[in-house]
Structure formats: C-alpha cells, structure tokens
Amino acid sequence: MSTAFEEGHANRYISFAGIMHELFMSITTRMMFRRGAGAHNQDFHKTMIEVSSSDFFFIEEFFPLLKPLDLSGRIKKLKLAAEKYYEVMESIIDDRLKEKTNSKSYNEEDFLDVLLAMSDFTRDQLKYLLLDIIIGGTDTSSNTIVWAMTELLRHPNIMERLQSELDDVIGKERLVEEADLQKLEYLQAVVKETLRLHPIGVLAPHCSMEATKVAGYDIPANTRVTLNLYAIGRDPKVWENPLKFDPSRFLNSPIDVKGQHYEVLPFGSGRRRCPGMNLALVSVSYTLAQLVHACSISLPEGLTHLDVDVEEKFGISVGRRNPLNLLITRRLPSDVYRKAGLNVIGQ
Numbered sequence: 086m087s088t089a090f091e092e093g094h095a096n097r098y099i100s101f102a103g104i105m106h107e108l109f110m111s112i113t114t115r116m117m118f119r120r121g122a123g124a125h126n127q128d129f130h131k132t133m134i135e136v137s138s139s140d141f142f143f144i145e146e147f148f149p150l151l152k153p154l155d156l157s158g159r160i161k162k163l164k165l166a167a168e169k170y171y172e173v174m175e176s177i178i179d180d181r182l183k184e185k186t187n188s189k190s191y192n193e194e195d196f197l198d199v200l201l202a203m204s205d206f207t208r209d210q211l212k213y214l215l216l217d218i219i220i221g222g223t224d225t226s227s228n229t230i231v232w233a234m235t236e237l238l239r240h241p242n243i244m245e246r247l248q249s250e251l252d253d254v255i256g257k258e259r260l261v262e263e264a265d266l267q268k269l270e271y272l273q274a275v276v277k278e279t280l281r282l283h284p285i286g287v288l289a290p291h292c293s294m295e296a297t298k299v300a301g302y303d304i305p306a307n308t309r310v311t312l313n314l315y316a317i318g319r320d321p322k323v324w325e326n327p328l329k330f331d332p333s334r335f336l337n338s339p340i341d342v343k344g345q346h347y348e349v350l351p352f353g354s355g356r357r358r359c360p361g362m363n364l365a366l367v368s369v370s371y372t373l374a375q376l377v378h379a380c381s382i383s384l385p386e387g388l389t390h391l392d393v394d395v396e397e398k399f400g401i402s403v404g405r406r407n408p409l410n411l412l413i414t415r416r417l418p419s420d421v422y423r424k425a426g427l428n429v430i431g432q
C-alpha cells in the first residue's frame with residue numbers, strides 16, 4: 086500500500102496487475118522461505134514470471150509424436166525457464182541447509198523447514214512441490230483481485246455499495262482487520278461473483294483412475310478428463326444473465342464457491358480440489374477490502390468506467406490482456422495508516 090500511495094502522491098499511475106503480482110509473490114515466498122526469496126529476489130521474480138506466463142496448452146500434449154519437433158518453440162522456452170528456476174531454488178535450499186548447520190534458529194518454521202525435516206523428500210521433489218505452490222498461490226490470487234477491481238471499476242454502483250458496507254462496518258478511524266471479514270457480506274458476494282465470472286484456472290485436467298460412467302458417457306480408465314470451470318460458471322441453464330457481474334445473486338443464496346455446489350467450481354471439487362482455497366479466500370477478500378476501504382482509486386484521466394475492458398489472456402491462469410493502470414491515493418485520514426505502521430508521505 087505504501088508503494089502505491091507513494092506513486093499516487095507523485096501523481097503516477099501504477100500497473101495494478103504488477104503490484105498485485107508482487108504482493109502475492111511476496112506473501113507466498115514468505116510462507117515458503119520466511120524472508121521472501123531473500124537475496125535471490127530479483128532473479129527469482131523474473132524467473133517465476135517467465136514460468137507462470139508460459140503457455141499452458143501445447144498442441145504436442147495432444148499429439149505426442151510432434152513433441153521432438155517443438156513446432157512453436159514453446160517447449161524450449163519453458164525448459165529454459167524451468168532450468169533457471171531450479172538453479173535459483175538450489176541456492177535457496179543450499180543457503181537454508183548452511184543456516185541449519187550453523188545452528189541459526191528462527192522462532193517460526195516456514196514451509197521449507199517443514200519439508201526439510203521430512204527427510205523422505207528428494208531435492209527434486211522439494212523443488213517441484215515448492216514450484217507447485219508458488220505457481221498455485223501467486224498469479225491465481227493476484228489475478229482474482231485484478232478481475233474484482235476491473236469489475237468494480239466497470240460498475241461504479243457496485244463499487245459504491247461495497248465502499249458503503251466497509252464504511253458502515255469498519256468506520257473511517259481504522260483499517261480493515263481479518264476478523265472483520267465475516268461481517269462483510271457484500272464483500273464476500275463480490276469475491277464469489279468474481280470467481281464465478283473469472284475463474285482463474287479455466288480448465289482442471291484430471292485422469293480417471295478406473296472405468297466409470299458420467300452423464301451417460303462411458304469413460305475408460307486412464308482417460309484425460311478436463312473440467313471446464315469457466316463454462317460451468319457461465320452456464321445459462323444455471324445462471325440468469327450469466328455474463329452480467331451481479332454480486333447480489335450470492336446474497337441470501339446457499340450457493341458457495343468451495344466445491345460443494347457444482348453450479349460454480351473455481352477451486353475444483355473433491356480430493357484434488359485446490360489445497361490453497363481457504364488461504365486464497367481470506368487473502369483475496371482481505372486485500373480487496375483494504376483496497377476499497379483505504380484507497381481512492383482512479384482511472385487515467387479521460388477514461389470512464391465504460392472504457393474498462395474484460396479481454397482475457399489465457400495462460401496457466403487467466404489474467405487481463407490489457408494493462409490496468411490506476412492512480413491510488415489515500416482515502417482515510419493519515420493517522421489511520423500511521424497507527425497501522427504504514428509509511429505515508431504528505432498530509
């Protein structure tokens with residue numbers, strides 16, 4: 086928030102997707118390695134952007150004979166990014182092992198400590214597991230916030246209703262706290278509606294372990310079965326006016342996004358459902374609440390809500406195709422931020 090305010094104070098627009106990506110990369114790597122990616126941060130960040138922005142679907146996946154030809158050159162690109170990731174990760178693991186032999190101790194364990202204590206993981210397994218969580222936890226959450234903000238900017242009446250809820254429940258004398266989230270019904274509805282209309286993992290590929298029947302179709306064992314989560318949330322047989330962003334459809338509705346209601350499955354369902362779902366729901370709702378409550382957010386001069394587009398860029402997760410540059414300034418009295426330990430410049 087401090088960075089955004091600094092830029093806003095200087096009347097500079099920030100790339101909203103960029104700042105959200107950095108925030109969630111930092112949250113995820115702090116959970117994994119305690120101090121973010123530490124000294125490796127620059128390299129790490131660049132490498133992760135390369136890995137996570139790589140294309141997800143390769144024609145070669147469906148025609149394996151084409152693999153050695155790598156017609157698009159994308160396999161080579163992905164392999165290079167993966168090699169760089171493994172190199173950076175090797176040095177992070179080495180540093181941690183050195184710290185351990187030097188008996189440097191910290192009060193709190195991070196995910197890497199826990200994994201290293203489970204001696205049955207190989208180095209490669211450690212690297213794959215950490216990669217899975219960094220990719221799973223970063224762009225998914227940051228892109229969800231970017232889509233929520235996109236829809237709020239496109240619908241000033243919805244933004245206003247959310248802001249009023251936040252002002253009524255929190256007031257203007259303090260920032261939102263995690264404990265407030267359960268009282269913010271409309272905020273929860275905005276997050277659910279964002280996940281319905283913009284599920285970040287569009288397709289969830291699975292494999293049948295045994296022969297089964299689904300909706301009258303025979304599915305042999307070992308068949309690739311891909312769920313189209315995007316189409317499920319926009320099904321006109323289930324959702325009235327499915328393309329309309331309307332959070333109120335989730336108010337007083339028993340339908341939730343946690344995998345029990347097949348009308349909307351942004352995190353998948355069952356045993357392979359997203360393991361980060363609860364963390365994601367809290368961190369996305371909390372970040373969005375802070376942004377809408379504590380920040381004044383404006384589009385570049387001359388643009389109105391009608392100019393905000395929803396063009397998508399498909400990758401491992403689906404983000405905006407076009408940049409969303411915003412001017413972010415303080416919305417609350419400056420001592421509110423100071424009390425919360427935020428560095429704010431200007432009055």
Ligand code: HEM
Pocket residue numbers: 113217218221222223225226229284285286289290314351352353354356357358359360361362364365366369
């Ligand atoms: C709004 C944010 C998020 C969304 C929409 C999302 C969505 C999904 C989806 C659709 C899947 C595939 C489920 C399936 O195959 O049926 C998945 C898997 C996964 N997610 Fe998330 N996710 C989010 C945040 C997170 C976070 C914060 C983490 C971890 C910190 C995470 C870690 C993972 C992992 C490790 C998998 C793979 C699980 C497996 O292969 O069994 N995700 N996520």
